[in-house]
Each structure stands twice: as structure tokens, then as C-alpha cells.
Amino acid sequence: MIVPIGPIHPALKEPIRLKLQTEGERVVKAEIEYGYVHRGIEKIIEGQTWQKGIYLSERVCGICSYEHTQTFAETIEQISDVEVPLRAQFLRVITNELDRIQSHFLANSTFFKSMDHETLFMHVLELREYAMDSIELLTGNRVNMGWNVVGGVRMDADERHFKPILENLDKIEESFDRVRALFAEGPALALRCKGIGVMTKKEAIKGRAVGPIGRASGIKEDLRNGHYTYDDHFDFKVIRRTEGDNYARTLTRFDEIPESISLVRQAIENMPDGEIRTPATLKSGYAMRRNEAPRGEVTYMIETNGSLIKNISIRTPSIANMDSCAKYMIRDVPTVADAVSTYASCDPCVACAERVAITNEYGKTAIKDIYEVK
Amino acid sequence: MLDAIKDVVRKSSIHVCIVNCGGCNGCDVECVALLSPRYDLEQYGIYVHNNPREADVLLLTGAVTEQWTDNLKRIYDKAPEPKIAVAVGNCPQSGDVFAQEGGHVHAPASDFIPVAAAIPGCPPRPSEILEAILAVGPQAIADRGREMK
Numbered sequence: 137m138i139v140p141i142g143p144i145h146p147a148l149k150e151p152i153r154l155k156l157q158t159e160g161e162r163v164v165k166a167e168i169e170y171g172y173v174h175r176g177i178e179k180i181i182e183g184q185t186w187q188k189g190i191y192l193s194e195r196v197c198g199i200c201s202y203e204h205t206q207t208f209a210e211t212i213e214q215i216s217d218v219e220v221p222l223r224a225q226f227l228r229v230i231t232n233e234l235d236r237i238q239s240h241f242l243a244n245s246t247f248f249k250s251m252d253h254e255t256l257f258m259h260v261l262e263l264r265e266y267a268m269d270s271i272e273l274l275t276g277n278r279v280n281m282g283w284n285v286v287g288g289v290r291m292d293a294d295e296r297h298f299k300p301i302l303e304n305l306d307k308i309e310e311s312f313d314r315v316r317a318l319f320a321e322g323p324a325l326a327l328r329c330k331g332i333g334v335m336t337k338k339e340a341i342k343g344r345a346v347g348p349i350g351r352a353s354g355i356k357e358d359l360r361n362g363h364y365t366y367d368d369h370f371d372f373k374v375i376r377r378t379e380g381d382n383y384a385r386t387l388t389r390f391d392e393i394p395e396s397i398s399l400v401r402q403a404i405e406n407m408p409d410g411e412i413r414t415p416a417t418l419k420s421g422y423a424m425r426r427n428e429a430p431r432g433e434v435t436y437m438i439e440t441n442g443s444l445i446k447n448i449s450i451r452t453p454s455i456a457n458m459d460s461c462a463k464y465m466i467r468d469v470p471t472v473a474d475a476v477s478t479y480a481s482c483d484p485c486v487a488c489a490e491r492v493a494i495t496n497e498y499g500k501t502a503i504k505d506i507y508e509v510k
Numbered sequence: 511m512l513d514a515i516k517d518v519v520r521k522s523s524i525h526v527c528i529v530n531c532g533g534c535n536g537c538d539v540e541c542v543a544l545l546s547p548r549y550d551l552e553q554y555g556i557y558v559h560n561n562p563r564e565a566d567v568l569l570l571t572g573a574v575t576e577q578w579t580d581n582l583k584r585i586y587d588k589a590p591e592p593k594i595a596v597a598v599g600n601c602p603q604s605g606d607v608f609a610q611e612g613g614h615v616h617a618p619a620s621d622f623i624p625v626a627a628a629i630p631g632c633p634p635r636p637s638e639i640l641e642a643i644l645a646v647g648p649q650a651i652a653d654r655g656r657e658m659k
Contacts, residue, residue, distance in 0.1 A: 143577075143581070144527070144529055144560065144561075144562055144585055145560065145561075146559055146560045146561045147560075148560070149528070149530075149538060149542065149560070150530050150535065150538065151529075151530050151531070151532075151577075151578075171576075171577055172530075172531075172532065172575065172577045172578065173530070173532045173533070173572070173575060174532075174575055174576070174577075174614060175532055175573065175575060175608045175613055175614060175615055176608075176612055176613045176614040176615075177608070177613075179612035179613070180607070180608065180610050180611070180612040180613050182612065191607065192607055195534040195536070195606075195607060195608075196534065197534060197535055198533070198534040198535030198536025198537070198538070198539055198633070199535050199536075199539055201534070201536065242539060242542070245542075246542075257545075258545075258546070258547050261542075261543070261545065261546035261547065262546055262547045262548065264543075264546065265543070265546055265548050268543070278540070278633075278635065279536040279539060279540065279633050280536055280632060280633070485535065486530075486535075487533065487534050487535040
């Protein structure tokens, strides 16, 4: 029997249709139907200036909106050989990690909601508000920050911003261990998480899973390791687990939060003096840049002709994660309720996923136009 | 007499369904933030079910994409009377940045279903959304209930 879920359903936050093929209670196969949120952002950006492009790229996804603007700015900087001042790089790290903290808290709270565990849902959302406060304090906005510009950041920050941010981080750390232990050591939750929705490392590579979802299955990749700011000035540990089930995915996200908190602290402690923005003269050319968003790698491929953007292609992590979720994670879960919580554990973001990007069999080239595929 | 009782009941128990008809998620995460202990939507008697079949208020977010042009009306029809739709953010009102050449959106949402109130912002703050639901919600539902007779 086929059980359709969505596009509007109590268990889903965003419009998507899950088709579950069941045998009795057991789900044997799943399929995801996309297309409810396709707005055609890439087509709109074509022929615009970068000022308009960066504004639109922020609205690709509302949850990880920050990383999209940073990657967009860095791609244009790479084309034009602009070197970003060190102070701007450090400010970018602070915002990036605060965004990661709030995104991971939100993903975990959605997972607990899908498991009908209201207590943890509330605890986690309460902690998230401290991260949102810090973001609002620094940038003036809660969700779409508009923080990046080509050549630096929009505004400077000083002690008046840093001190409350550090206090907010203290408040998160105060109850973080208790909340994490509620999940990690609570017997009722662990019974419904452990061994459900298992994806092995081999399957994760085959399904091209990225970010915390891939790392929960044993993949080592974290693109912050190859980023120039993180490589030269910051220390952090890549969290990795091997079980690949719902429990591992949620705990991976939980464990990445203290690392992000420590990165923010490092950035504030070692904040260099200097400019926050350099004037940029745009050149024409093509560049590709990959960055680690909260959900995994974001890729921007941009071709510019001097002042205007000629062509742009955006590859987001959600599409790979959701595909591997449908193919491998939901494949053999015991009940339909577990299928929904497994889907929530892969941190789906439908607004991200509605892109047109096709990779060939070996993942080497990305073709943007759907009609170019031979 | 019955009307008065119904009005009182409706004012203190509002069931909400968030309908994302093609936005960037920003407004949806702000609606989820409303559930957090800081704002605590449920203390005002508002429950977020995400189930159109038991909703009194449909929170519309997003700029009505191609797929939603006919589905939006169907979702609205599924909700029992009396019901109202509240547009959250700029997208359902004007299409925001997506209503340009190349975009696949059909904003405003009021072309497809009646919209009782609109909250501008990209995205609006949780406190603004809460204020709007509380300000227009109970009265609009009560009015709509009398209209239906």
C-alpha cells in the first residue's frame, strides 16, 4: 500500500510529498516529490548586479541564509582577486558559527517534535533564542541578516556587541549539557532512535550525503577545513560518528554546537584591528566556491561579465541529504511514524532543495541546464 | 445566546495551520520560534497543528508558486468554517523579490483565497506575528461565523 504524506501535513513544516510504500506497518520504499517551492531564483539573478544577486541568494533558504551570502561574496571576490581584510574574515566567522548554532538547535527541535517529545522540543528552542538574540544584536536582523558584501562585511562591531554575545553563549553552555544528556542518556528516546534509519558509510557516499548527516555515517569531510580563515587562525574538531542512525545524526548536530561556541570565542578573543571592507573592482570571469553550511556543502558557480552576473548555479546540501534519506534511511524502518522522524532527522530544508542541478554519474561535472543533459 | 457563547469559545481557542506556498522558510522559522518558551503561543490559547482540517487560522507564507495556484484553494476549502487566512511576510502580499522577470510566482495570495490580515516584513519578528494573530484573529473569526449564517 502507498501512504502519501504532504504537502501540508501535521508532521511536516514545509510543503513536500512523501510517498511511502508499506507492507503492513513496515515501510519498504520511499519516494520524495519536489517542486512546491521552486521560485526560479537562479534565473532572476542572471543579468543583475551583485548587490541584487546577494540579496536574492540570501533568500534561497531562510534557515541557513548566512552561508549563501558568504559563499556568493567569496565567489565574486575570487573572480575579482579581492582580498578581504582579516577583521572582516573574523566577523564572518562569528556570524557563520552563530548561524550554525541556531540551525542545529532548530533541526534537533524539529526532530524531537516529530517524535512527539514536547519537553525537549521546548528546552532546545529556548536555547536557540539566545543564539538568535546574538545574531540580532550583531546584525540587526534575526533571519535574513544582509551581513556580507563583496570585499568585507557591512558593519563594524566592538565590545558593546561582543560582551552580550559572550554572555548569551554562557547561558547556552549552562544548560547545554543537561539538555544533551536528556537526549543521549534518556532511555525512552534512545529506544526510538537507535538503529532506526541506518545509513552505512558506503551508502552515504553513494547517495552523496554531506554535512552532519554524512559525518554521522562516518564521512570525514568538513569544508571548514579547507577554508582560508579557518585553516590559518582557528582550531576546531570535526565531529564524526559511525552508527549512521537517527541517534547519531542528532548527536552529531548536538556535539557540533560546543565546537561552534568555541570558534566564536576564539574569534572574539583574537579579533584583529583594521578595516572591515575593501573597495572592489569587479572583473569578468568564472569561479566556483564550496563552503560548509549548517547542513553541508554549498556550491556557487558564478560567471560574470564585468559588472553583471551572466550565469549562476547554486548547489545546496539539502537535495543530496534528502535524496539519500529517501533511498537509504527510510528504506526499512519499522513503522510509518518512524519514517516521519527519520525524515526529520536528515534536517530537510525544502526551500534549499528546489534547484535545478544535475551531476553526472561520477559527480565530476555539474550541468545547470536540464536540457543540456545528453 | 448561542452566538455569545460561540464567540467566547472561539476567542480563546484558535487553531493555526502554517501553509508555506513557496517562500524561503524565513517566515516559517519565525512561526516555529513562536512556539518557544519565550513567546509561548499556547498560553494565549493558540495551537499550531499544521492540519488544515482543524484549523481556524491559515498562516500563509511564501509567494504562491506554480504548484500552489490550484492547491491553495483546495487547502482553504478543507478548513472548516469559520476560518480566516493571515498573510505573513512580504511574499504573499506582493511576491517580494521573486516577483521579477524570470521568477515563477503568482503573488498576491489574495487572488486565490480571501486574506483577512497581512503582516509585512522579511521576515516579521515573532512578536509582530503574535500581535497580529491576537489582534485580528478572534474578532475576525467571530465575524466570519456570523456571516456564514
